Amino acid sequence: MPTIVVDVMPKAELLDPQGKAVAGALDRMGVEGFSAVRIGKRFELTVADASEETLAVARKLADEVLSNSVIEDVVGIEVVE
């Protein structure tokens, strides 16, 4: 069955404490070349068919259910498989 992948990230202007914690950990581990880390969510929605209609529903759900538009942005919606 096809899968619709929805990517949600914290808005750029917001602090991302989880990401900051990971960036700090990399720093303490001595890993170089990684200047920032941000952590968001990846939703995999298994759908019966990947029609244009289903995709439209998925777009609506991504904006209204899967993300909180006050603090998050939907950065990608794509069909895989």
Added chain:
Amino acid sequence: MPTIVVDVMPKAELLDPQGKAVAGALDRMGVEGFSAVRIGKRFELTVADASEETLAVARKLADEVLSNSVIEDVVGIEVVE
């Protein structure tokens, strides 16, 4: 600056209570055609350069730091921008 995106998902054989909760919510909302939802993480790592070397370090970090191999799989690593 280039960004390396790392996608981490809960292993297929594990229950994903967060995903199940969302799937249940969609069901109660009367949304049809979505049979399953799984929720994972999307890491955006800002790097100084997207060389093969940096990518190798990112792959190692993805396996050892960003994911817990007991319960999660790294499903994708790609350079964007």
